[in-house]
Amino acid sequence: MPNFLPGRFLRWLALSLTLLLAACGDKPVQWSLYDIKGHLPDLEFSLQGAGNRTVTQADLQGKTVLLFFGYANCPDICPTTMAQLTEVLGRLGDEARDVRILFVSVDPHRDTPDALQAYVDAFNRNAIGLTGSERQVADLARRYRVAYQIEKPRPGDNPEHYEVTHSRGVYIFDNRGKARLLASDSGSIDELTHDLRQLLEMTAS
Helix, strand or coil: CCCCCCHHHHHHHHHHHHHHHHCCCCCCCCCCEECCCCCCCCCCCEEEEEEHHEEEEEHHHEEEEEEEEECCCCCCHHHHHHHHHHHHHHHHHHHCEEEEEEECCCCCCCCCCCHHHHHHCCCCCCEEEEEEHHHCEEEEEHCCCCEEEECCCCCCCCCCCCCEEEECCCECCCCCCCEEEEEEECCCCCHHHHHHHHHHHHHHH
């Protein structure tokens, strides 16, 4: 064995192990979307779905989840996002069989669970529309750092007519409920499809 000094030997050993692990490890993954692994908590929620059924993360066990927040009366962002995600799943074909779109409404006053499910069904029959009490929605939004604001109707205005603003972004959780990726509004359908396919391949059992 070479007559290394202790410090030099340790450095040599560490380098050898690093090279060995690099040779035996997985090929590094290049993401187009934001890698949020380890930066946001696991998927966890309890909200109301169609038929007044309570839905939790346990109902999506083994599914890859695309979560985003919005509201059914949204004039542009939400329908555009739903259409884009539906196209992504269409491009994935059979690979998308265990992927679910989860649309959470921040406007529970107007968006009843049944109406919300009818809204998402118009885009994708495998999408799930959920809402809850104001407290439930606020707690979930805070968990994933989602900002939104509901403007109060002005005096004399129809109480059903008011503005809602919300942050954009699609949070992607793997089939173990771990937060993995964030797609911003600048992410393209090609990038979403590419990264989602990579994630499905990585997490396939």
